[in-house]
Amino acid sequence: MLLLxxxxxxxxxVIILVEGYFLERFINICTHRQIFLWDIKRRNNYVMTLKxxxxxxxxxxxxARKTDSRVKIIEKRGxxxxxxxxxxxxxxxxxxxxxxxxxxxxxxxxxxxxxxGNKDVRSADILKQLEALGVxxxxxxxxxxxxxxxxxxxxxxxxLSWVSFEISGTVAKVYxxxxxxxxxxxxxxxxxxIVAERDGVxxxxxxxxxxxxxxxxxxxxxxxxxxxxxxxxxxxPGQKWLVHxxxxxxxxxxxxxxxxxxxxxxxxxRTGKVINNYILLLFNKKIKLPINKSIDFQNYDKVxxxxxxxxxxxxxxxxxxxxxxxxxxxxxxxxxSVDEAKDIAKENAxxxxxxxxxxxxxxxxxxxxxxxxxxxxxxxxxxIECLEDIGITKKIGGE
Amino acid sequence: xxxxxxxKNKSQKKDNKSDAGFREKLVEALELxxxxxxxxxxxxxLGNNNLVIENYKGIVEYENDRxxxxxxxxxxxxxxxxxxxxxxxxxxxxxxxRIGSLEFLE
Numbered sequence: 001m002l003l004l005x006x007x008x009x010x011x012x013x014v015i016i017l018v019e020g021y022f023l024e025r026f027i028n029i030c031t032h033r034q035i036f037l038w039d040i041k042r043r044n045n046y047v048m049t050l051k052x053x054x055x056x057x058x059x060x061x062x063x064a065r066k067t068d069s070r071v072k073i074i075e076k077r078g079x080x081x082x083x084x085x086x087x088x089x090x091x092x093x094x095x096x097x098x099x100x101x102x103x104x105x106x107x108x109x110x111x112x113x114x115x116x117g118n119k120d121v122r123s124a125d126i127l128k129q130l131e132a133l134g135v136x137x138x139x140x141x142x143x144x145x146x147x148x149x150x151x152x153x154x155x156x157x158x159x160l161s162w163v164s165f166e167i168s169g170t171v172a173k174v175y176x177x178x179x180x181x182x183x184x185x186x187x188x189x190x191x192x193x194i195v196a197e198r199d200g201v202x203x204x205x206x207x208x209x210x211x212x213x214x215x216x217x218x219x220x221x222x223x224x225x226x227x228x229x230x231x232x233x234x235x236x237p238g239q240k241w242l243v244h245x246x247x248x249x250x251x252x253x254x255x256x257x258x259x260x261x262x263x264x265x266x267x268x269x270r271t272g273k274v275i276n277n278y279i280l281l282l283f284n285k286k287i288k289l290p291i292n293k294s295i296d297f298q299n300y301d302k303v304x305x306x307x308x309x310x311x312x313x314x315x316x317x318x319x320x321x322x323x324x325x326x327x328x329x330x331x332x333x334x335x336x337s338v339d340e341a342k343d344i345a346k347e348n349a350x351x352x353x354x355x356x357x358x359x360x361x362x363x364x365x366x367x368x369x370x371x372x373x374x375x376x377x378x379x380x381x382x383x384i385e386c387l388e389d390i391g392i393t394k395k396i397g398g399e
Numbered sequence: 400x401x402x403x404x405x406x407k408n409k410s411q412k413k414d415n416k417s418d419a420g421f422r423e424k425l426v427e428a429l430e431l432x433x434x435x436x437x438x439x440x441x442x443x444x445l446g447n448n449n450l451v452i453e454n455y456k457g458i459v460e461y462e463n464d465r466x467x468x469x470x471x472x473x474x475x476x477x478x479x480x481x482x483x484x485x486x487x488x489x490x491x492x493x494x495x496x497r498i499g500s501l502e503f504l505e
Contacts, residue, residue: 023461024457024458024459024460024461027458027461027484027487028457028458030487031457031487031488031489032489034488034489036486036487036488037484037486037487038484038485038486038487039483039484039485040461040483040484040485040487041483042461042462042463042482042483048461050484
């Protein structure tokens, strides 16, 4: 029944009033002429209302004349009438169509590229490489061979071991997996020496193969020969053979970093006054809006909020707004106590050291010295003593 | 002669009658839809407020409280209140409203 109602609505129908004295005859003739009538209601002796399709209504006129009755439309219902009403509003229709076209056109470009999964390789490098391959914001997304791009990207950037490239909506998503560079190993059949990777004092040396050159307690410099792969025959001088040296050379190494902290610092505290400026973002072009105010703060910090029009997760359009928030700052002078300054300086120095000490080094000692210079500056000097394997293989005769 | 003719007429009439009976019996035996083959009216009622009459001939009278419909085997009179014709085509008619009585007038 619902389906029939819907069908009637789509086709369009009229509710009409029939006035006459031979209404039964009117209905009979209609049915004989295959005019479909429904919802017939008798109002009184000579009036009834009924529904008839648009097509049927056009065939009613001769029937009405034959039965000497009058037909009047009470109401028009259905989609054809709605459409007819909008036919005159041309601008509206054009606007609707134009909107649809614009959305479709805009959705067929790539407007945003998201790079994820990278740690050491910079996103900017990946983006640059993608641009060289012809993918950048503003590229038409059709005709891009996704697999080809992923493969080429992997070939171009050596540090990547796996690349996934996909376009969903207007967003190109790049997911990369980085390769861990394998240490350069010398093949175990190739003769080699062992040399020092960095400066240090030899703590222990265990040689499995090769001729040791240094002994415990020797201080060595970077690149110095520790274990030689060239072994001379002690009985017959001049005769020698080459071996692949294997040894564990542990040495004490030192790492030093220093950091300075000023006792008197100036802190910026927000006063709470904010000026918002708006910049329209259109196809990567920034358009300053004329409503923007000038900044008359003496000291301020700026926060940029970027809002881009997007529908759902994957449809980003090249229209957006940048809100620049200027927060007024008040400068507050602050004096640190010597102990506080020392702590901060030490903390900063340690942070620097963590980055340079190798992962497998064993820390055995830590020494911190402080010094107070002119202008109330505290300097922390941190020396960390480590125990680590400093031997690395080096091919004999190689560079 | 005249008697003979009358006799013949009689036999012909009888023939017609027996033919109709035969058809009915055949349709019944084969379980075929009667309303199509025997030009019978099929009435379907849903409670007292919905009536579908299939294979009718025409409307004779249509008032709010009374509808008379012509069929091959006479008139059908429906009496009730607020009677409406929900749908009407050349084959069937759907009546809704509170139906009080349904009569067959031969």
